[in-house]
Amino acid sequence: MIAGFLSGLWLAYGGMLALCMGLERHFKQVxxxxxxxxxxxxxxxxxxxxxxxxxxxxxxxWGWAMGPVGGFGLISLAGFALVLLLPYRPRFAVWLPLGVAPIVALVWLMGL
Known part of the structure; x- marks a missing residue:
């Protein structure tokens, strides 16, 4: 359960970050x-x-009953984190997923 949550959040943040970097303004900012x-x-x-x-x-x-709801919630949470990070620490926002990746992998390996 925790592994699914963390991997979903990590993928949502990475996806939102890639969409942000696909815009000229944010790419130039970083x-x-x-x-x-x-x-x-x-x-x-x-x-x-x-x-x-x-x-x-x-x-x-979470299954089909709550999975899409939780998934869109994770996308919203990732977008909110980017809204807070990009104006003040744009480089940190870009490198954050690479720093969190070992934690997500460790949780997956532990089977939580």
Missing amino acids: WQGLPTPLLRRGLRAVGWFGLGLSLVASVGA
């Missing part, structure tokens, strides 16, 4: 340059794919 059109489209595709995987993880953790 990397001080403009993305190429191909990179922008790729980031948007990865973002939507991550959000879809987040919903799949939520359904896997």
Whole structure:
């Protein structure tokens, strides 16, 4: 249950982050340059794919009765975290999923 929640939240945050980086404004804010059109489209595709995987993880953790509700809640929570982080700590917002990934993997390996 905890592993499904954490993986769904991690995927939702990564998907929302990729969608944000697919916008010129946020990409320029973090990397001080403009993305190429191909990179922008790729980031948007990865973002939507991550959000879809987040919903799949939520359904896997909570079933079809509560999984979609929880999945959209996790997407909202990830979006709120990005709203708070991007204006003040944009680089931290980008590197946060990589720092949390070992914790998510450890929880999965422990079977929680």
